[in-house]
Amino acid sequence: MTDTRNATTGATALNGRNRILATFTFFSMFFGAGNLIFPPFVGAQAGDRTMLASIGFIVSAVGLPILGVVAVSFAGGFERLANRVSNRFALILGLAIILTIGPCFAIPRTATTSFEMAIVPFTPTLPTDLTQFAYSLVFFAVSYLLSQHPEKLSKTLGKFMGPLLLILIAILFVFCVIRHPGGFAAPMGDYANGQMARGFLDGYQTMDLLAALYFGIVISANVRSMGVDDESQVRRETALAGVGTGLLLIVIYGVLAYMGAVSGSIASIDPSHDTGATVLTNLTSAMFGPFGTAFVGLVFIIACLNVCTGLISTCGTYFQNHFPVVAGRRMNYRRWGAVFTVFSFVVSNAGLSMIIKVSVPVLSALYPIAIVLVALSMIDRVFSSRFPRVYFWTVLLTGIAAALHCVSSLVAVFGGSLPWLDTTLALLPFADAQLGWLCPALVGMIVGVIDSRLSLDGRPPNDSRHRGRRRHYR
Template identity: 80%
Template sequence: MTFTFFSMFFGAGNLIFPPFVGAQAGAMTPMAAAGFIISAVGLPILGVVAVSLAGGFEQLAGRVSPKFASLLGLAIILTIGPCFAIPRTATTSFEMAIVPFTGSMPQTLSWLPQLLYSATFFAVSFILSAHPERLSKTLGRFMGPLLLALIAVLFVACVVRHSSGFAAPMGDYVSGQVSRGFLDGYQTMDLLAALYFGIVISANVRSRGIGDESQVRRETALAGVGTGMLLIIIYGVLAYMGAASGSIAAIDPAHDTGATVLTNLTAALFGPFGTAFVGLVFVIACLNVCTGLISTCGTYFMNRFPVVAGHRMKYRTWGAIFAVFSFVVSNAGLSMIIKVSVPVLSALYPMAIVLVALTLTHHVFADRFPRVYFWTVLLVGAVAALGCIASLVAVFGGALPWLDATLGLLPLYDAQLGWLTPAAVGVVIGMVDSVMRRR
């Protein structure tokens, strides 16, 4: 179960963020990696346990309200699908496989390779999404071990090649490395995905003939712990590689990404043939992930919205819509996708965190005060949404001084943890509301 669990979480996208954390944190990589691991490993595992305890995502989020469960589910699917995760598969594989070999391309035509690549990539993904199980059966069995083998080879090469010390922190990691690493852990999107994975893992456990619910929860928890240990080791190794890359090939944190870190490392350590091989592996892995995501989103929308404007929407119609939409978004570039996704994830993650926390304490606390779900998520969601608006405006070069000043009054807002105070207030209001309703 552990390796099944691991394969559901670990994709090509998970490879690019830990090295970027290490490349920026430098000598402070242990602190930054600790924060990253808390949000990228700890929270998703707790999310799986929470969903298993609640009996599914709809039941978990429905404790706030049925409409909220539908809206949050739609927001999660769009986030881990066509808005961010699906386009990121094309841009990540493009930067790993194509960019290193387009250095001589004229600046006026620099957009053309990505346009042609992404068009081909999504066309193939759309065709394969008609039968995604075939791709998973042929590639899924060896892509995971191959990616892990590549990580091991790169790690050993970095250890052998790295002889000097580590650089000083730069970029977003000049200060507050732990909190910055925690926030960058959102980029894996694994907590959001875990809210759907939890019920799948529980079903797999039951399919083995385990009927006792306490035993199901125990097996799910053990698989989660095993997966967490694997992810901690791998993320630690990748963060070290990023920190060591400073003495091998430096990066510009304002414009480069984790894909740049890995590309520079493979080029410096193994030359163009090594870069081409790693790029090919990324293309296959990203194609596999993209096909699965298109299939997941197409199935979700077909079931949720079978008729739109009087027209019956089939699975392949939704798949084509997501492929075309993702093609358009992917040509914004990996760096822009990441910049825009940060505010959105910073809005969704706090709500997911409080839902998981309340579910884990349901039998000892939240069940006695059921209104804490509504009030906590309402206040946290309001603050997170306003913060998302302010951040998105800043990403596109604007500013809302009055909103920034208002949000800045919240404790820990500078560390992007301003939602903690509204969460505490929501718990108190929810307890009072629950007591009054009982009376």
């Protein structure tokens, strides 16, 4: 039960036990296939520079998502935050994020990745297509059943699956420390140079910043179910759960990166073909044999089931709130959840390779927009609220640059090319580091400041008419 009160507001607050429970629930929703695959892959490539690479990875894979949770919590929800740009923008970006972290990419990836790690090694003589169909059918059926009551996810993810996942990873780490032969390989592949910057970019692949903008919906429902009814306190408890999740992720990513470095010193990989799954398989096979392969497969199944359940809950809640009626038919949470489950089931059987290839360009478009939106929110009190048009202009110019880069990348994925577009994008500063959107974002901030001053007729920030106009923009 919640039996404490916030000393400042007097509102009911979570006690220590429930606060930890909310944190583990949040962690379980975040930590899935990508979170298990990418840190070891970073370590295996970075070798003796794993520390630098891990710092960059943690900044984008942990720092940005937790800032997103805090920003959304204190803005009163993603809708209010995105509305600072425009109402239409909030709807379009919301749909793009939900579909990306949901049925189009992230949800299908959970089933396909866990299948390839846990089932394929033990069914070499069976038809892969048929086996994958049967596995994904069971996988999504279980996830859908677990997602039926999103406000009670803490009873499954928080109390059982999250702690179990941490125990399994801890066991792997202990054996790495005990049986590590000593020494690490030299950096290779994309990590031969600029390890920290490369780690930062690879942190995008977890999709956690995008997920963070909406996972607060489910966590808020869990906080309310624990007896917290004051909305300001609900936002505070959600933000605290996000911070706690961030601390857990930092530790886990550090552990997994170290395990990847150990694996790289045991068996080299080919970065152009292998993945973090290969890194973990090499490690566990070398240390435990077939038992190790089964063990890491179990880890993948639990992690992917956790995230799949959380994503179905998030997507179902979002669409129930925004599209309660479609074509004259009432669509409640369970019906939307069923739609996303079936659609994800179909996409997952199309193959992991194409899912990953297409998702990378899309993430390169959405992430910069999310980053600047969160960054402006974090400085809202001291800067952005004084010049409200910076939201519109910064997001607009960042979005244009990111969208053009996405188009170029998607064309390349399908075997084509747009030389004129590639040449134009290469002219942007930091384009070689895939950060070409930084300069347009800075220009957008400057234009936004000028536009705000002109729109407000040069009145000082504390002028009452300025505040009225500022509310109009917000």
